[in-house]
Every structure is written in structure tokens, then in C-alpha cells.
Amino acid sequence: MxxxxxxxxxxxxxxxxxxxxxxxxxxxxxxxxxxxxxxxxxxxxxxxxxxxxxxxxxxxxxxxxxxxxxxxxxxxxxxxxxxxxxxxxxxxxxxxxxxxxxxxxxxxxxxxxxxxxxxxxxxxxxxxxxxxxxxxxxxxxxxxxxxxxxxxxxxxxxxxxxxxxxxxxxxxxxxxxxxxxxxxxxxxxxxxxxxxxxxxxxxxxxxxxIARPTPDHELLNRASLKIRAAKKPLIVAGGGVIYSDATEALKRFAEATGIPVAETFAGKGALPYDHPQSLGAMGATGTEGANAISAEADLIIGIGTRYSDFTTASNTAFRNPDVSFININVTAFDAYKQFALPLVGDARATIEALQAKLVSYSVTDSYREKITAFNRSWDAKVSEAFLPLAEDRLSQAEIIGLVNNFSAPEDVVLCAAGSLPGDLHKLWRTRDPKGFHLEYGFSCMGYEIAGGLGAKMACPEREIYVMVGDASFLMLSADVITAIQERIKLTIILINNHGYASIGGLSKSLGLEGFGTQYRSRDVESGQLDGDLLPVDLAENARSLGAQVLPAHSPDTFKKALQMAKDSDCTTVIYVETTPERKMAGYGHAWWEVPIAAVSQQQAVQEAHQKMRENKKNQRYHF
CATH class of the missing domain: 3.40.50.970 (Thiamin diphosphate (ThDP)-binding fold, Pyr/PP domains)
Structure with missing residues (x-):
């Protein structure tokens, strides 16, 4: 009782x-x-x-x-x-x-x-x-x-x-x-x-x-033996590295062993961008070095990753015929993926336990030098991508560079959908484990402004730079009002490219000419949505929600807008128009499988289907 x-x-x-x-x-x-x-x-x-x-x-x-x-x-x-x-x-x-x-x-x-x-x-x-x-x-x-x-x-x-x-x-x-x-x-x-x-x-x-469990002792021994036997190991760092506060442990492990680190969307920031063992983004939106090394690696050590299709380039990234896997994950479901040797445990505790068993182990000097060369060459490519392409309009890559260079190391860039995530994954120079906030498990359009609100509530001391395209903004922008109401300051970079630019680019690659992806009126003669661009004033829309709005059309005006936003104590929308085409191509084996019609009267679709079939030949199961 x-x-x-x-x-x-x-x-x-x-x-x-x-x-x-x-x-x-x-x-x-x-x-x-x-x-x-x-x-x-x-x-x-x-x-x-x-x-x-x-x-x-x-x-x-x-x-x-x-x-x-x-x-x-x-x-x-x-x-x-x-x-x-x-x-x-x-x-x-x-x-x-x-x-x-x-x-x-x-x-x-x-x-x-x-x-x-x-x-x-x-x-x-x-x-x-x-x-x-x-x-x-x-x-x-x-x-x-x-x-x-x-x-x-x-x-x-x-x-x-x-x-x-x-x-x-x-x-x-x-x-x-x-x-x-x-x-x-x-x-x-x-x-x-x-x-x-x-x-x-x-x-x-x-x-x-919240415990920090470690894997079975015998499995740790087996994992250490596999690592010692590997010639070209590669770490794929996922969100679990950051959630378990394992970034310093990973850094020590990478420095001691020389094993390079590639990062998923959720894992970006696991190492600083300029760390010699950092290869940056992995997979379909990956860097040149990450995709080159993943193709030849004989051992993949997945830490806190669930191996999404973007990470694995739709199961074409790991091409070494003798490649095997070790997975460190607190979730057994993920630890067993890719038929891996599963180390079920906390990322930080497991990395530390594994390092204790790898005393005196290191990859060869030539492998270390190759990784460092990829790191340096990619940084040069990023600098090149940040350069202006035109005087009268900013490119998406240039916008990313301007925000990246202006922001402090502890500041946060936040995004979710469209072509921005892929470019950010490759180009953003992460300096802090929490400085890169991408929702890409669901890649949910409309997440950006609401996500920025939640992120700022969690860390009011950091500047939050929400990068959002016009399509996502139109889907879910009303919580600008909540930010105003709660005096929660956001800096929103609103990029207008007049439609669904990411899918527009994908549509063109499938031979569909961007069908249904641009914001255009219906043409009277053709009967299709291929008329004039719709006269939507997104800047005025943002202003009506209570935000301060600053238009920008050049590097100078954009930099001034960033400074004004930082000096302000209220939510600011920096409005900028870009060209609808993506500027950053894929590198290496950066493929993503999207089904293409097997029968079509259009030659472009036929060619795209044939290209897909060729890429599918590189798909494999890992046993």
C-alpha cells in the first residue's frame, strides 16, 4: 500500500x-x-x-x-x-x-x-x-x-x-x-x-x-591485430564521435597511429580541417583525398557511423577487393553493418582502449605523407572555390567562403537540404567539433530556421549562421517570429536561386532538363511551367516576419551585411541571389544511386540510364 x-x-x-x-x-x-x-x-x-x-x-x-x-x-x-x-x-x-x-x-x-x-x-x-x-x-x-x-x-x-x-x-x-x-x-x-x-x-x-561501455576484451584484441596487419587503414568518423565527446581521443589516436580520418555529414568536425590526418568529407559529397583513399583502403574503421548511401557512395566507395571493416558503435545494429568486426561500446572509451593495445603501431611514413599531401592540396582547392566567379552575382561556394572566413572558430553553420549540404560538406573549414550542424539523415527541407532556433537556445554564446535556400525558406520560415519573440538572435543567409536547385541539377543529370524544379509561371503557349520567373519578394517576406533584412549582391556588401548582423542583437536575414546551377562537382568515386527510367524515347535519359548501369557494376557487398 x-x-x-x-x-x-x-x-x-x-x-x-x-x-x-x-x-x-x-x-x-x-x-x-x-x-x-x-x-x-x-x-x-x-x-x-x-x-x-x-x-x-x-x-x-x-x-x-x-x-x-x-x-x-x-x-x-x-x-x-x-x-x-x-x-x-x-x-x-x-x-x-x-x-x-x-x-x-x-x-x-x-x-x-x-x-x-x-x-x-x-x-x-x-x-x-x-x-x-x-x-x-x-x-x-x-x-x-x-x-x-x-x-x-x-x-x-x-x-x-x-x-x-x-x-x-x-x-x-x-x-x-x-x-x-x-x-x-x-x-x-x-x-x-x-x-x-x-x-x-x-x-x-x-x-x-550515461555510461561509457567498452567492447568485449577478446574482440578488442582481434581488432588490434587486424589494424596491425593493415597496410592502408582508414577511419570513417560519424556523429557518434562528436556525441560521445570523443574528438580529442580520436585526434590522439590518429596522431599516434597515422591512420587518416574521413568524415560523414554528422561526423564533420571530428578533426580540425587542417589536421594532417584529416581527409575531410567522405563519400558522394566527398573530397578528392577521402574518396581516393577509401577506394584503396584495406581496412575501414567506422566510428559512430551508420553508413548511409552518401557515406558509402551507394556502396561503391570501398573498392579494395580485400577490404574488411571494424565498427565502433554504441548501437549494435550499426556495429554489425558491412559484416564488420563489431566493437559495441562508447566511442571515446573504445578508442582509448584500442589505442592502449596499439602501442608502437603506426602506418608507414609514405602513407602519412600521402594523407598530408591530400589535406594540403584539398585546402588549396577550397581556397580556389571561394574565389569570385562574377562581379554582379555571388556563387554558392563564394558565399560559403565568405561566411566561413568571417565566422569565429566556435560559431556554427547550420543547414539541411538542397545543394548547400554537399558544398558545405566539402568546403566548410571546421575548427570546432560543434561548428558544423547538418541535418542530413533526413535532409529535411524546412529544418533550417527551426533548427537554428534550437541550436541557439542550446548555445547562446555562439553565433548561428543558418544557410537556407528559397525552397526550404518557403516551406517553413514562420519560426523567425519565435526567434523574435524569445529574443533569440540568428543570422540567416537566404539564398534565392528560384527553385529546387539541387533536384534541378539532379534532374538534368538524369536527362529530364530540370523539369518541375524552377519557380516559373505556366506558359500559355506551351502549357508547361517554363514561363517567366515568379515575382516573389522573399526579402520582403522575411521582413514581414520581424527580421532585419540586408540585401547583398557582391563580396563587399555581403561582408558588410555579416558585420551588421553580428553587431545586431536581433535576427537578421541576409538576402542574396545566386545562379541556380551547382558549382562544386563530385570528386573521385563520388556516385549516388538514383533510379533512372529503363525505357525512354529521350536520348539523354537513355544515356543517363546506361551510365547508371555502368556505375552499378562497382557496387558490392562486403563480407
Missing amino acids: IKNTIKLTVAQAIVRYLDQQYVERDGNSNKFFAGCFGIFGHGNVGGVGQALFEYPDFRYYQARNEQAMVHASAAYSKMKNRLSTLVCTSSIGPGATNMLTGAAAATINRLPVLLLPGDIFASRHVDPVLQQLEYFSAPDISVNDCFRPVSRFWDRITRPEQLIASLPQALRVLTSPSDTGAVTLCLPQDVQTEAYDFPTELFQKKVWY
Whole structure:
């Protein structure tokens, strides 16, 4: 029998419980939840809304779009190395399903976010309620069941006492480096407001300890033997290196062994750009050196990577017929990929344990020199890419260079979709492990401004440079208002190339002439969208949201705009137009498989299909 209880609504109990959750790693402890984003409707205003009103210390943030608030929370978590996050609450129906894209992005990127969508009446006394999906053969199904495949933990709270078991399960997943992602607790709107005598022990301070597990001793021995036997090993550093705070350990390991390091999107910043062992970007958007070395490497050491198709160049990057793999990953699912020798453990602890077994080991001097030569030659190519191409219009590469050269080492560039990520992956000179923030697991258009908001909330001392194209800006820009409301300063580089430039370039490479990818009016004679460019004033659009807007059209005006933005205390949009074509080509084996029509009357499509078939000959399984 429970002696000490407190009567609370379900929503009040959730807020009080979440407010007492802490995490600890390496002796440092902090609150896990930094507050709650929310948009209220009839499905949560009287429940979660009332609880947040009653407990103002658990800070509430007013969002403008449900998808955006999940992106902001995930970006916050990413900057905090998954040691802190935010909660997101919505009403039922459209409010809930608007969060699905954000939930998928968080789970794919292995970032913790807690979602509290409102749900239909558990009592079914009123059935159907407003915004209820009626599933004819199963009345207990609602739109919130759509969250099941994009959540790492999912539950529907239909009785108050279920919280006692469900909340600890939710926190176990959220705080687990191996299991984390979006967690969804569906809250029927009537249950949110029901009262229950909860045990007071539920609301005591709880500290979740984040361990640093190491792999099996015998597997570490086998891995060290494989490394000693390798002639041309290569490290592929993923996001796990940064999340586990393993960048210094990796640096020491690379310097001691001479093994070069190539970086995924999430892993960029694992080494400083000018480190002699750094080959930079890996794969389909990779550098010349990274792709050349990956093609001849006889051993790949993946650290904290999930081997996406961009990293592996659609399984064509690793061409040595004798190549084998060692994977260091806290998640067994990823550690076993590529039929690797799996070292399941924390990245930092495992790197240190492995280095202890490799005393006196080093690659040959000639291999070290080759890596350093690639590092230096690539830096020269980056400098060349940053040079102006025209007097009256800036290129995308030039814009990246201007921002990179102006920013401080601790500042952050943030992006997600379009052609910008590929160019940033190759060109951005990372000087700080958290200075490069790319959402590329989902490559979600619209992430950028919301992500910038979350990133700035996580590290207010850093300047955040959000780089966004016109297409992404048009999809999800309203949280500029939230930044203004919360006095959260962002510098947004809004690049207008009049359409979906990245897919436009891809379309042309497939023989489709950029069909449907430019923002043009419908031509009366042709009946196609190939008329004049649409007269959309994105600068005025940004200004209407409350941002300071600074147009730029030359290097000088762009530099002045960057300085004005830095000196300002409010969100600034630097508006610049570029040519729609991409400026940076792929290097080496930088291929990405995209299906192409097997039958077509157009010669360009036929040629593209044949080229795809030739590239597919280089695809392989690794056993």
C-alpha cells in the first residue's frame, strides 16, 4: 500500500515528473528537459496547457508550426550532444500529425525528443470527436498510431496509473545513447485532465547515468591485430564521435597511429580541417583525398557511423577487393553493418582502449605523407572555390567562403537540404567539433530556421549562421517570429536561386532538363511551367516576419551585411541571389544511386540510364 500520495491530473503529473529528470556523464549533471514547445488546441489546452500554466518553472515556448518545434528540439539536443532536449505538445489530429516529419528526422538522426500529442477521448462517450480519424475496423486507432514506426518508444496513456510504468520507460529510451530517438506518449484529451493519487516518490529527483561501455576484451584484441596487419587503414568518423565527446581521443589516436580520418555529414568536425590526418568529407559529397583513399583502403574503421548511401557512395566507395571493416558503435545494429568486426561500446572509451593495445603501431611514413599531401592540396582547392566567379552575382561556394572566413572558430553553420549540404560538406573549414550542424539523415527541407532556433537556445554564446535556400525558406520560415519573440538572435543567409536547385541539377543529370524544379509561371503557349520567373519578394517576406533584412549582391556588401548582423542583437536575414546551377562537382568515386527510367524515347535519359548501369557494376557487398 502506498502511504504518501499527491492528487494531480495526468498532465500535471507528467510535467512534475519531467522537471525532476537529470542526466550525468563524466561527473557532470544537468537537467534533461529544458522546457516545452507547444501549440494548443482543444486536444491539449485544458490538460498539458493547464499543467504548464500551473508550473511556470518548466518553461513554455510558443511555436508557430508543430513540425518546426520538433526540429528545434532535435537541433537543441544535437548541440547538447544528446544530454538535454525539449518536450513538444500538440492538439489532436492535424496538430499531432504535423509532428510526424520532425519525429522521423529525430529518430533517423538518433536524437532524443519527447512528443506529447493530444488524442481522442478514451471514454468514447463522445465519438467521433472533432478531428478524429474513424478507423472502421478498430476504434482504438487514431492518427497518433502513425507515430509508431518513427518513434523509438510509443505508448498511449488511457489510465492515469499507467504513467507510473510508462514515464520511466520513456526516459530510459530518451537517455540511452544506443536506443534514443523520438519518444511518443499519446494523451487522450479526457485522460489528460483526470485526477489520480500518484505516489510522491515518482516526483523525486532522478539522475540517469550515461555510461561509457567498452567492447568485449577478446574482440578488442582481434581488432588490434587486424589494424596491425593493415597496410592502408582508414577511419570513417560519424556523429557518434562528436556525441560521445570523443574528438580529442580520436585526434590522439590518429596522431599516434597515422591512420587518416574521413568524415560523414554528422561526423564533420571530428578533426580540425587542417589536421594532417584529416581527409575531410567522405563519400558522394566527398573530397578528392577521402574518396581516393577509401577506394584503396584495406581496412575501414567506422566510428559512430551508420553508413548511409552518401557515406558509402551507394556502396561503391570501398573498392579494395580485400577490404574488411571494424565498427565502433554504441548501437549494435550499426556495429554489425558491412559484416564488420563489431566493437559495441562508447566511442571515446573504445578508442582509448584500442589505442592502449596499439602501442608502437603506426602506418608507414609514405602513407602519412600521402594523407598530408591530400589535406594540403584539398585546402588549396577550397581556397580556389571561394574565389569570385562574377562581379554582379555571388556563387554558392563564394558565399560559403565568405561566411566561413568571417565566422569565429566556435560559431556554427547550420543547414539541411538542397545543394548547400554537399558544398558545405566539402568546403566548410571546421575548427570546432560543434561548428558544423547538418541535418542530413533526413535532409529535411524546412529544418533550417527551426533548427537554428534550437541550436541557439542550446548555445547562446555562439553565433548561428543558418544557410537556407528559397525552397526550404518557403516551406517553413514562420519560426523567425519565435526567434523574435524569445529574443533569440540568428543570422540567416537566404539564398534565392528560384527553385529546387539541387533536384534541378539532379534532374538534368538524369536527362529530364530540370523539369518541375524552377519557380516559373505556366506558359500559355506551351502549357508547361517554363514561363517567366515568379515575382516573389522573399526579402520582403522575411521582413514581414520581424527580421532585419540586408540585401547583398557582391563580396563587399555581403561582408558588410555579416558585420551588421553580428553587431545586431536581433535576427537578421541576409538576402542574396545566386545562379541556380551547382558549382562544386563530385570528386573521385563520388556516385549516388538514383533510379533512372529503363525505357525512354529521350536520348539523354537513355544515356543517363546506361551510365547508371555502368556505375552499378562497382557496387558490392562486403563480407
